[in-house]
Amino acid sequence: MKDQRNMESSESQDEVDFGFPPLPVVDKDKHLQCYSSVLTRAENDVLSMEELDHLQPELEMLLSAAVLRQQNLQSQIDVLSHPQDDLSQDRPWMQKKRKLNDNRVSKSMKDLLKARDNASKMSSISSSENETDNSADAVPEATSPKSNTGKLALPKNDTSNKFWASIDSYCSNITEDNIKELEQLISCCDNDMAGVKIPPVGRHYTERWAEQELAQERNLNSGRHLSNSSDSDTVSLLKKASNMCHDRSPGPLVQRLVSALLEEPTRDSFPQKISDDSENSIFLGKIPLYHTTACFERRIRRELEAAGYLDSKNKDEDDEILVEIKKCEEELKAVASLNKEHLCRLLGQAKEEMERQKVRSIMREVDEKIISIYKKAVTPKLKKKQLREKKRRQAWKLLKEREALLSRLATL
Amino acid sequence: MPFTEEQAAAQVQDRLISIASTVHDYETQRLKTEQQVETIQKAHDKINQEGRLTPYNQQKLMSLYMASINDAAAEEETLRNMLIKIREIREICNERRLQVRSIGNRESFHRGAMMLMLQTSAQTLPLYVGKPNTKPPPLCGAIPPDPNYIAKPGDMVAAFVKKTESPTQEDNWMLAEVVLYNVISKKYEVDDIDEEQQNCRFVLSRSRIVPLPLMRANPETDPDALFPPGTLVMALYPTTTCFYKAIVNQPPLSCLDDYEVVFEDNSCANGYSIPYNVAQRYGGRVEKPKNEISRKEYIYLVTCEKTLRQIKTSSDYGELLVSKH
Numbered sequence: 099m100k101d102q103r104n105m106e107s108s109e110s111q112d113e114v115d116f117g118f119p120p121l122p123v124v125d126k127d128k129h130l131q132c133y134s135s136v137l138t139r140a141e142n143d144v145l146s147m148e149e150l151d152h153l154q155p156e157l158e159m160l161l162s163a164a165v166l167r168q169q170n171l172q173s174q175i176d177v178l179s180h181p182q183d184d185l186s187q188d189r190p191w192m193q194k195k196r197k198l199n200d201n202r203v204s205k206s207m208k209d210l211l212k213a214r215d216n217a218s219k220m221s222s223i224s225s226s227e228n229e230t231d232n233s234a235d236a237v238p239e240a241t242s243p244k245s246n247t248g249k250l251a252l253p254k255n256d257t258s259n260k261f262w263a264s265i266d267s268y269c270s271n272i273t274e275d276n277i278k279e280l281e282q283l284i285s286c287c288d289n290d291m292a293g294v295k296i297p298p299v300g301r302h303y304t305e306r307w308a309e310q311e312l313a314q315e316r317n318l319n320s321g322r323h324l325s326n327s328s329d330s331d332t333v334s335l336l337k338k339a340s341n342m343c344h345d346r347s348p349g350p351l352v353q354r355l356v357s358a359l360l361e362e363p364t365r366d367s368f369p370q371k372i373s374d375d376s377e378n379s380i381f382l383g384k385i386p387l388y389h390t391t392a393c394f395e396r397r398i399r400r401e402l403e404a405a406g407y408l409d410s411k412n413k414d415e416d417d418e419i420l421v422e423i424k425k426c427e428e429e430l431k432a433v434a435s436l437n438k439e440h441l442c443r444l445l446g447q448a449k450e451e452m453e454r455q456k457v458r459s460i461m462r463e464v465d466e467k468i469i470s471i472y473k474k475a476v477t478p479k480l481k482k483k484q485l486r487e488k489k490r491r492q493a494w495k496l497l498k499e500r501e502a503l504l505s506r507l508a509t510l
Numbered sequence: 511m512p513f514t515e516e517q518a519a520a521q522v523q524d525r526l527i528s529i530a531s532t533v534h535d536y537e538t539q540r541l542k543t544e545q546q547v548e549t550i551q552k553a554h555d556k557i558n559q560e561g562r563l564t565p566y567n568q569q570k571l572m573s574l575y576m577a578s579i580n581d582a583a584a585e586e587e588t589l590r591n592m593l594i595k596i597r598e599i600r601e602i603c604n605e606r607r608l609q610v611r612s613i614g615n616r617e618s619f620h621r622g623a624m625m626l627m628l629q630t631s632a633q634t635l636p637l638y639v640g641k642p643n644t645k646p647p648p649l650c651g652a653i654p655p656d657p658n659y660i661a662k663p664g665d666m667v668a669a670f671v672k673k674t675e676s677p678t679q680e681d682n683w684m685l686a687e688v689v690l691y692n693v694i695s696k697k698y699e700v701d702d703i704d705e706e707q708q709n710c711r712f713v714l715s716r717s718r719i720v721p722l723p724l725m726r727a728n729p730e731t732d733p734d735a736l737f738p739p740g741t742l743v744m745a746l747y748p749t750t751t752c753f754y755k756a757i758v759n760q761p762p763l764s765c766l767d768d769y770e771v772v773f774e775d776n777s778c779a780n781g782y783s784i785p786y787n788v789a790q791r792y793g794g795r796v797e798k799p800k801n802e803i804s805r806k807e808y809i810y811l812v813t814c815e816k817t818l819r820q821i822k823t824s825s826d827y828g829e830l831l832v833s834k835h
Contacts, residue, residue: 118554121547121578122730126540133533141534145526147603151634153529154596155766158637160540161589162730162765165639167547168582169731171575172642178568 117177119170122163130156272451280445287441290434293427296420298396307417351398454510461503468496518606525595532592539585546578597636608664624704625749628685631666637765638725640732651727651735661688661698661721668744668753669700670718683720683744683753686712704751728765736761737769745771 124130132152136145145153471493553574557567638650648655661667669686686700689711698719702710727735737743737758744753760770 118558121550123544123547136530136533137537139530141531142527143530144523145530150526150529150596150599151630153533154593154634155637157589157592157596158639158728158765161586161593161639162637162728164543164582164585164589165641166730167543168579168586169642171579171582175572175575175579178572 119174121170122166124156124159124163129159132156271455272448277445277448277452280441280448284438284441284445287434287438291431291438293431294423296423351395351402355398355402450510454507457503457507457510461500461507464496464500464503468493468500471496515606518602521602522599525599529592529595532588532595536585536588536592539581539588543578543581543585546574546581550574550578593636600634604664621704628703628751635723635726637728638732638735639728646727646732646735647725649721649723650725651723651732652737653723653727653735655721659721660691661719663688663690665724666703666722667698667700668720668722669698669702669712669714671702671712671714675712685746685751685753688719702751726765729762729767730765733761743771745769745773747773 126134132149133156136149136153471489475489475493550571553567553571557563557571560567638646640646646653648659665688667686667688668683671682671684673681685703687703689699689701691698696716698714698716700712700714700719702712704710727733729736739758739760741758743756743758745756746752747754754773756771756773758769759772762768
């Protein structure tokens with residue numbers, strides 16, 4: 099009887115409840131009689147005082163409706179622009195509606211079911227993503243219905259479900275899959291620790307780098323007077339480099355070896371002959387043909403090492419890239435060994451936990467049995483009947499079993 | 511500045527004409543609003559049928575809402591202006607009345623006319639429609655006045671008159687009008703509203719005066735400024751000019767409604783009168799039920815308890831109310 103306002107919006111919602119606000123409008127025919135009568139007269143007609151008394155409440159009604167409309171629309175705008183937040187407490191008409199309409203309750207129940215469906219879907223998706231068995235959904239399952247039924251009218255409130263779904267993978271039971279995964283990770287670590295096989299330096303690097311090094315050296319030496327003509331400089335350097343390769347000037351090791359094999363040339367026994375160019379070229383021509391001096395150098399080193407003349411340890415002639423690779427390898431090995439250590443510890447713990455889980459599951463079964471026996475025992479007690487001896491013994495046995503399991507758990 | 515009778519009449523006349531013309535102007539605004547609301551409602555229905563809110567629809571709704579809010583704000587301003595004018599008219603009339611009275615001419619009504627006048631004055635008490643996030647001012651609805659508040663001459667108050675002073679020979683809270691407040695003696699001079707009584711001028715201390723609300727509270731925008739159900743109040747008993755203890759059964763639901771109250775009544779079996787149904791006031795000029803209580807005639811529970819010692823706790827009343835329904 100007090101419904102003066104046109105509450106169409108709240109009544110016509112039969113499909114889905116979006117909670118649109120009622121937009122109060124004053125019905126002119128019903129409630130604005132004096133207002134209408136004023137309208138029918140000329141604009142400059144004077145109102146009577148009695149008319150004024152009637153007009154005032156009508157205007158007040160219009161004002162109230164206008165203000166209420168503004169408020170409702172503003173809060174609806176807020177809701178639309180922040181759809182994630184649950185602003186139902188900011189929407190007074192929602193609460194009113196729930197109070198007024200009984201069938202709203204069934205609607206909100208539907209919403210509730212929908213929300214719960216979504217939540218369970220979501221949790222299953224997330225758990226399949228994490229590749230974990232969702233047999234351990236016990237935690238979210240137990241909490242979500244409680245929180246939902248507690249607040250009946252909050253269909254949007256699935257934050258708790260989201261939270262539990264995200265946390266689930268961290269506190270669920272350990273499965274065989276987890277252990278397999280751990281073992282896989284450990285074998286990965288082993289691979290890392292085995293280290294990387296470094297192949298010998300290829301032709302490209304031996305040739306090109308040697309040329310570049312030589313060029314650099316030359317550059318340093320001749321840089322003082324040839325610094326301005328860089329283009330011709332590189333060309334000439336390259337030429338010289340190729341010449342160097344061609345005339346196969348021996349590396350330091352070769353020179354040392356050769357000089358060691360030769361008798362110490364004194365001024366007397368060796369006249370200017372040795373220093374002769376032709377002599378020298380004949381001598382060097384006998385050195386086996388390797389594609390570069392560097393290769394030859396390496397070969398000599400290997401031979402010397404095999405023979406035991408050279409200590410294999412002082413190989414400080416590695417180029418900087420190899421040094422860097424080796425450094426990285428060392429680091430990798432260190433990290434891998436640390437990882438392996440952690441993973442092994444984790445694996446051990448996981449296996450222990452598996453054992454505990456087994457015991458716990460047995461215990462749960464025992465618990466259930468005990469509870470069922472208790473339930474059976476309570477009903478006759480109410481009727482003041484004695485418990486049968488067989489049952490009693492069974493109960494004791496179960497209790498003892500449980501105790502044993504508990505102590506086993508403690509020792510594990 | 512006091513007006514002469516002609517000036518006052520001219521002032522009132524001006525405002526009456528301006529109100530009438532504003533009403534005509536306002537009609538276009540109102541029609542536009544009606545249309546707009548219809549459009550929005552159609553959009554709502556459509557979305558409800560589709561069962562989902564697409565981004566396009568959301569955008570559309572937002573723009574509709576914004577337009578509607580702007581128009582409603584314009585509407586609000588027009589309406590407020592009109593209501594301010596109406597208030598000014600009433601103030602002019604009241605001033606004029608006080609002036610006449612100070613000269614010594616007392617308007618005399620017969621009892622029925624006086625009751626009617628009380629009703630209209632209660633109905634036409636301005637309605638406070640709060641803007642969002644504003645608190646209703648003191649003396650609006652159930653909001654108590656400032657402790658140091660002094661009622662102005664011409665304001666309605668509830669005045670406690672003792673047996674010895676009273677013409678009816680009993681302690682009474684009666685409806686009275688302030689004549690003046692003496693700052694030195696800190697006492698009010700009030701007139702009993704019921705002028706048929708012989709001795710109608712009283713000099714009373716401040717503690718025995720409770721100012722009545724100056725504005726009505728709007729249940730739709732400021733429900734907090736109303737007495738909640740179960741509150742023990744003093745209410746003007748129907749067809750009398752005296753206040754009696756009563757319990758709020760139901761506060762008004764719209765700005766046109768009154769409170770629904772039950773009075774303490776020893777002649778009834780449970781000690782309380784039946785709760786009175788309140789008819790809509792402007793449903794068609796129905797003869798007012800004799801027990802209808804106007805909101806204006808309410809005074810505050812706290813003050814009552816201070817003066818009248820034998821009041822039960824409100825929870826007792828609450829229980830009684832519950833058992834009755």
